[in-house]
Amino acid sequence: MGVAERKLRAKEEMRHRILETARKLFLEKGFEHTSLRNIAEAIEYSPATIYLYFKDKNELFHALHIEGFKMMLEYMQPLTGIPDPFERLVQLSYTYIRFARENPEFYDLMFIMNAPMDALESEEKWAMGDQTFGFVVNLIEECQKTGRFQGKNAYQLAFHCWASVHGLVSLEIRQRTRVCHDEKMRACLVEDSLAYFIDAMSKL
Amino acid sequence: MGVAERKLRAKEEMRHRILETARKLFLEKGFEHTSLRNIAEAIEYSPATIYLYFKDKNELFHALHIEGFKMMLEYMQPLTGIPDPFERLVQLSYTYIRFARENPEFYDLMFIMNAPMDALESEEKWAMGDQTFGFVVNLIEECQKTGRFQGKNAYQLAFHCWASVHGLVSLEIRQRTRVCHDEKMRACLVEDSLAYFIDAMSKL
DNA sequence: GACTTTACTAAACACTGTTCAGTATATTTG
């Protein structure tokens, strides 16, 4: 019964091809300016075909949402080599910002846009986000083992870290750093603010 | 020549009417789900009429963008009564969060969405944002007069404050606080994180 | 009363996401 398997493989391949093309177009022209018809044209199929592989545009978004988290986890991988957990936390902040800057469209999709959140009612879909957040929680807990952050809730503190760095990154991505007219200062606005945050964490 | 004046008044009134209706619909159904045709129908005019008063949808957005900042400044007004500048800064954070929670659609438009930013190439359009940001910068400078934040750049520090609070608020608005499954903890995630921030500022 | 300006609109254009009847091909069955 090799036929059924071949068909299944072809089906998955097609799904993959749609996803690859979607990602390419999204990164080229941004999410707002990429339509299903654009993607369909790129893969040389009719728009209706996409609906045979994805429920709707949101499901396509969500698939990329997951891809984004996988990418981010790859960014985080090298950090496991750093022995001191607090230094690992510091480097995590830098890596997070680097990920956001190198993949602004993905960052947008993962943490700013609300479109892919609509479909995220079912629990299991949160798996990737949970895993990434869990990464931070673990890090905080390891810091606590070395005597840091005593008596603090690890989840609470992880959220605090996330929000602090996200605040910087999201303002930059959405061009709100322009309130600072001095171009030289604007260039290091995020870095300097991050330094304040890290300093505060070290004193916590 | 009262005719020209009356016409001008009527023109402004119409502009106002469109804006009021747009705001009402935006707040009712959200930005994504409000079209120019919806607005046109509500004011009982043709969609094309709106284009006689606003260059395009972005200009309409931008007008509401300004309204949002005016609202926000009103929220901030009572704070001037607080004598201690640091306490004023603390209360500013609370007020900022309250504004965001009471007017999530406006907050979205002002600080998260990128649609209205497209049109914001010309300098003068930044006036309202500048004024609000200036409010924070002044506050930091007043704190410095009482001995706080010595040797720090006021603009830099103001951005840090803004980003810290924005990080919290934007994650909440875009439903990313859901990574925390414990409902009880989720309820005070933002407040507790803000407490960390304020504590850090007091020690700076 | 004729001329011009103003305010407005119907209709179209080029898009968007989405659905569905229909078709051509591939596979299974008698």
Added chain:
DNA sequence: CAAATATACTGAACAGTGTTTAGTAAAGTC
């Protein structure tokens, strides 16, 4: 092998979007 069925795909349509333009009817000016 031929007939029946299942699969993969599409053209065309639907209902919506922002935007433009030609044309109209009323108001104001001379």
